[in-house]
Amino acid sequence: xxxxxxxxxxxxxxxxxxxxxxxxxxxxxxxxxxxxxxxxxxxxxxxxxxxxxxxxxxxxxxxxxxxxxxxxxxxxxxxxxxxxxxxxxxxxxxxxxxxxxxxxxxxxxxxxxxxxxxxxxxxxxxxxxxxxxxxxxxxxxxxxxxxxxxxxxxxxxxxxxxxxxxxxxxxxxxxxxxxxxxxxxxxxxxxxxxxxxxxxxxxxxxxxxxxxxxxxx
Amino acid sequence: xxxxxxxxxxxxxxxxxxxxxxxxxxxxxxxxxxxxxxxxxxxxxxxxxxxxxxxxxxxxxxxxxxxxxxxxxxxxxxxxxxxxxxxxxxxxxxxxxxxxxxxxxxxxxxxxxxxxxxxxxxxxxxxxxxxxxxxxxxxxxxxxxxxxxxxxxxxxxxxxxxxxxxxxxxxxxxxxxxxxxxxxxxxxxxxxxxxxxxxxxxxxxxxxxxxxxxxxxxxxxxxxxxxxxxxxxxxxxx
Numbered sequence: 001x002x003x004x005x006x007x008x009x010x011x012x013x014x015x016x017x018x019x020x021x022x023x024x025x026x027x028x029x030x031x032x033x034x035x036x037x038x039x040x041x042x043x044x045x046x047x048x049x050x051x052x053x054x055x056x057x058x059x060x061x062x063x064x065x066x067x068x069x070x071x072x073x074x075x076x077x078x079x080x081x082x083x084x085x086x087x088x089x090x091x092x093x094x095x096x097x098x099x100x101x102x103x104x105x106x107x108x109x110x111x112x113x114x115x116x117x118x119x120x121x122x123x124x125x126x127x128x129x130x131x132x133x134x135x136x137x138x139x140x141x142x143x144x145x146x147x148x149x150x151x152x153x154x155x156x157x158x159x160x161x162x163x164x165x166x167x168x169x170x171x172x173x174x175x176x177x178x179x180x181x182x183x184x185x186x187x188x189x190x191x192x193x194x195x196x197x198x199x200x201x202x203x204x205x206x207x208x209x210x211x212x213x214x215x216x217x
Numbered sequence: 218x219x220x221x222x223x224x225x226x227x228x229x230x231x232x233x234x235x236x237x238x239x240x241x242x243x244x245x246x247x248x249x250x251x252x253x254x255x256x257x258x259x260x261x262x263x264x265x266x267x268x269x270x271x272x273x274x275x276x277x278x279x280x281x282x283x284x285x286x287x288x289x290x291x292x293x294x295x296x297x298x299x300x301x302x303x304x305x306x307x308x309x310x311x312x313x314x315x316x317x318x319x320x321x322x323x324x325x326x327x328x329x330x331x332x333x334x335x336x337x338x339x340x341x342x343x344x345x346x347x348x349x350x351x352x353x354x355x356x357x358x359x360x361x362x363x364x365x366x367x368x369x370x371x372x373x374x375x376x377x378x379x380x381x382x383x384x385x386x387x388x389x390x391x392x393x394x395x396x397x398x399x400x401x402x403x404x405x406x407x408x409x410x411x412x413x414x415x416x417x418x419x420x421x422x423x424x425x426x427x428x429x430x431x432x433x434x435x436x437x438x439x440x441x442x443x444x445x446x447x448x449x450x451x452x453x454x455x
Contacts, residue, residue, distance in 0.1 A: 051372060075376030087366070087403065088373045090395040100395065101377040104388055134402070152378055 001027035001062055001077065001155050001187075003048055008057035010040075010047060017043050018212040020057070027156040027187040030178075032198030034191075034217075035208030041191045042083060044208070045158045048189070049080055079149030081142075083160040088145045094120070094136075095129040097144060098151050119147050123177050139170035146177065157181070157188045163197050175200055218258050221438040222331045222339030228255060228445040229324040235452055236320040242309060244452060245316040251448060252323035261326040270322060277318050284311035333358050338430050347426055355411070362407075366400050 003025040010018045017040040025031065025048075035041050046052045047059055050066040059066045066074065082088055091097040098116040102108040117129055123143050127136060136144065142162070149157065159178075163171045171194070178188065178201055192198055198205065205217045232255075235248050256263055267274065284307060291306025328336065333354045340350035374395060375381070384392055434442070 049376075070380065071372065071375035072378050072380040076378045080376055082369075082373065087369050087399060088376075090370075090374065090377075090399055092398070101379045104379050104384055104392060104395075106385070107378075148377065 004060045006058045008054045010054050030188045030202045032202035032205045039208040076152050079154040079157045081159045085145045089133050138165045160191045163194045221434045222335045224438045224442050231449040236317050256323045259330045266326050281311040
């Protein structure tokens with residue numbers, strides 16, 4: 001899978017963010033995206049996902065304009081972890097959180113429950129599968145959201161500030177999970193200020209500078 | 218025209234009361250027209266305001282159609298052979314609904330032309346307790362945030378591979394719980410954080426409050442207020 005941004009411009013009312021931005025992402029790469037606050041890191045992630053329409057230029061996913069692909073289909077190919085990931089939790093229990101999209105769409109296959117439990121175990125998720133999602137710690141909630149993304153086996157992940165609300169132990173644990181995903185061939189775009197975390201995980205680094213210029217670092 | 222927020226609040230209150238009381242189509246059309254004129258007077262962007270509410274207007278149209286299709290009482294208005302398609306009562310109730318909703322939209326638009334701080338001050342100077350005035354304004358200012366919260370939740374649900382259009386009818390109700398549980402939970406969390414922040418900043422610490430702003434009505438305000446009162450009185454007794 002390939003993501004291609006061709007001469008993309010984007011502006012919020014009264015605030016230009018990107019002007020003629022070109023970027024090509026091979027979805028097997030693990031890319032770290034840094035830049036100062038408000039420079040457009042999250043905006044770039046949202047443009048790639050098709051949440052925001054570019055004012056000029058095109059963004060394609062395997063040569064298909066991303067805005068023409070329905071969100072539910074993009075979601076099966078690219079997992080997106082929001083900066084405020086708590087809005088990605090919908091169910092009252094851990095196991096229901098992983099299973100409900102499959103139930104709703106009648107896509108539940110035999111052995112799905114076991115697959116979910118195995119995934120939770122591989123993510124070193126300690127709470128019981130029937131535990132309430134509301135009482136989980138921030139780190140556990142994030143791991144559960146990650147599990148909910150990975151259960152669909154996406155080929156690429158976009159992670160927006162994944163370490164922002166984690167302590168050093170949870171950050172280390174997250175790094176191990178993402179390294180395993182990388183080894184399994186899942187590409188990533190990791191948006192973060194945590195250079196140590198990015199250095200340990202990424203093969204390619206991009207920095208957004210003032211004026212929306214993207215620089216390989 | 219720059220009007221005192223109290224004039225807007227009182228006029229909106231009177232017009233919406235009339236909209237609830239009146240059932241006659243001519244009266245409701247007159248109230249709608251007065252609302253429209255008032256909205257134009259306070260420089261509410263009527264066209265763009267209505268365009269922003271396209272979805273809501275489509276919902277009104279749908280309810281109007283359901284109203285005229287399923288209300289079977291009254292004299293037939295439109296029939297094919299012996300089959301009555303639309304009755305006068307159904308049509309009357311449908312139009313009443315649409316006009317009332319339009320009045321509400323225009324009234325909300327009229328209030329939106331004042332800054333929330335001015336609306337609080339207006340309510341306080343109308344002898345509404347500050348705590349209630351503040352809560353009302355906070356609730357109004359949180360509507361766009363709630364809208365964003367719902368939008369984000371729908372996006373997140375779509376990203377989980379859920380195509381909301383293709384869900385079986387039997388599972389639709391459950392889908393609403395997946396949408397509204399997180400929205401309600403986040404809203405409650407935000408409300409709790411907000412109340413703690415307010416307490417920490419000394420909200421309700423002293424009974425008497427002073428304000429740096431004091432609203433004063435000018436001649437145009439008083440004239441318009443008198444006109445609103447006269448219209449209310451006239452329409453109430455006609």
